[in-house]
Amino acid sequence: MINAQSTQFDAHFLTNSTKSLVAYHQAIVTAQEVLLHYFANQTQAYSGASPEEIASTLATVDFFPMFGRELSQVLNDVGKTVVSHSVNVSHSHCMAHLHCPPLIPALTSELLINAMNQSMDSWDQSPAATLLEQQMVNELCRLFGYGAGADGIFTSGGTQSNFMGLLLARDRYASQHLNWQIQQQGLPPEANRFRILCSDVSHFTIRQAAALLGLGEKSVIQIETDAEYRLCPIALERQLQQLQAEKLLPIAIVATAGTTDFGSIDPLLELAACAKRYGLWFHVDAAFGGALVLSDRHRHKLAGIELADSITVDFHKLFYQPISCGAFLLKDRSHFNFIKLHADYLNPETNAVEGIPDLVTKSVQTTRRFDALKLFVSLQALGRQQFAEMIDTTLELATATAQLISTDPALELANHPAINAVVFRYYPQQNVSDQKSEGWHNRINSQIRAMLLQSGEAVIAQTKIRDRVYLKFTLLNPRTTLADIRKILDSIKQLGQVLERI
Structure with missing residues (x-):
């Protein structure tokens, strides 16, 4: 039987x-x-x-x-x-979010990953995969300017990587300043005074991580940004001094290299110097902008990222990998000890003797996909030069798009793109003496986006700056052309004119 x-x-x-x-x-x-x-x-x-x-x-x-x-x-x-x-993510009119068209080499890799079904939590579940991921991490650390003491782990993306950065920041502070081991003892009595500083346009996962870590969203102090939506170092310094006066305990500064809405990159060198002066963990969320490290023309925008204690980088954005694929990089591998746990069936003591990496001790996940393979295959198939050309093309397109919008009286540009996100809105052309409400302007822009989606012509995003609704192009697709942009902008203006008359 x-x-x-x-x-x-x-x-x-x-x-x-x-x-x-x-x-x-x-x-x-x-x-x-x-x-x-x-x-x-x-x-x-x-x-x-x-x-x-x-x-x-x-x-x-x-x-x-x-x-x-x-x-x-x-x-x-x-x-x-x-x-x-x-949603057809490879279509040249799909430009709403940080949602990339995946590369064909990566798609073929997914076929291999799914069929092999290697689990990255132990050597005997993923022998070759374990070594390839570790080597891929080593190369990524070098690429971002880290030294021999660095390490990292592949993650599901920016949410998990940002969580890990703040988890280690919290635990290191407790260990070094309070002689308290959170892994064994839980949160210290002083935890309600811990504070994390970031910009007021940083990703929402900073607040989410603080909440999940038991610190509460109140522990996140959002610092004002400049006209280009970058964290202001002067305001940061002022806030740190105020926290000290209030007997509160800053534990980390989070910089963003590529904000979701504007693609803005915080002044990393200045923020790193500030973190060093105050003895704080410096985490850089480079989920969006980290790919600039591949571009000779734009790598300078990441100057100072090598000074970070930890880095978030996503490959399912400008590295053109299928979801999910990200990494968490750590300047000093010894900090992984704060989350290291032992399980006899996963990481026997013989692993260390035999030189086998224990990836599970560096991750907040146990069962985990072999996502490193698709990045490896893509880099081997295309090479750094081709990746750089694709990235550069999208940045050129964003600059040209911003120029088109800024010279059109029917449109209002909100930002000069630092990477390839362009935020703008349709500006109603009715006589300004009518003094239509801001709510009316907002409804028109919201309806324009909805109508483009319902017609299938384009998938674009909507965001808010203060109380105003704006539209957004996130130009990740190197196949999108300026002709595509002109066509969508014409449709936006036509729909806006129709909606004005309703």
């Missing part, structure tokens, strides 16, 4: 049996056909389907059927109901 069952299930798993190999090949071919037909060949950035339409279709599906169907039928149904109503 057992032997009969083992062959019975061959078609469901990838093995060396003929039945398995044929089934796998047919499944992959069908999946490719569905992807090409319902996704790659689409002429619009989105189908335009409403949430109600998609929900209505899915409501008819039996999510736990008693008996299965032919996989080809299932995949084709998924193509009709899901794939065809997904």
Whole structure:
């Protein structure tokens, strides 16, 4: 009976049996056909389907059927109901978020990653994968200017990496200044006085991390930014002095290299010097802007990042990797000891003797994907020069787009892009003596974005500066041209004019 069952299930798993190999090949071919037909060949950035339409279709599906169907039928149904109503991230008019078109070499790597299903929590679950990830981390540390004492770990992205940076900042401060080991003793009595400083346009995950770490969002002090939305060192210094006067305990400064809305890069050298003067952990959130390290033309914008105690970098943004793929880099590997835990079944003592890296001791995850492979394959296939050319192209496009907007009386530019995010809004052309309310202006811009999405013509973003609604182009796609931009801007102005008359 057992032997009969083992062959019975061959078609469901990838093995060396003929039945398995044929089934796998047919499944992959069908999946490719569905992807090409319902996704790659689409002429619009989105189908335009409403949430109600998609929900209505899915409501008819039996999510736990008693008996299965032919996989080809299932995949084709998924193509009709899901794939065809997904945002086409590779379309030149898809430019809402930090949501990149993935590289073909990375897509092929995903096929390998998924089939091999290596788990990065122990050597015997991922032998070659463990060594490749560690070597990839070593090279990344060198790329960002770290020395031989550095280390890191691949993460799911910026949220996890920022969390790890502040986790280590918190624990190091408690250990060095309070002789308190949070891993064993929990939060010290002084924890309610801990403070983290960042800019007022830093990523929301700084506040989220503080909350998850038991410090509360109140522990995050947001410092004012300058006209280019960069953290102001003078304001930072003033705030640090005030915290000292109030007997509060600053533990970390967080700089941003590429804010979500504006792509602004904080003055890293000045902030690093400030962190050193006050003995604070210096974390740089370079999830967006970290890719500039590959560009000879723009690498200088990251000057000072090598002084950070820790760095967040995402590869599913300007490194063009499929979600998820990020890394957390640490200047001094000994700080990983604050989160190191031992489990006999995962990291036996023989690992250290045999020189086997214990990746699980550096991560807040246990089971973890082999995401390093897709970055490795992409770099090998394209090379640094091709990556740099793609990145440079998007920055050139952002500059040209900002120039177009700044010279158009129907549009209002909010920022001069430091990387490739352009924020602007449609400016109603009705006689200003009518003194329409700001709320009316906001509604027009919100409706423009919604109408572009509903028509499928373009996927763009919306944000707020103070109480004003703005539109945003996040120009990650190197295939997007200035002609694409002109076409979308023309549509924005046409829709705005129609909405003004309603």
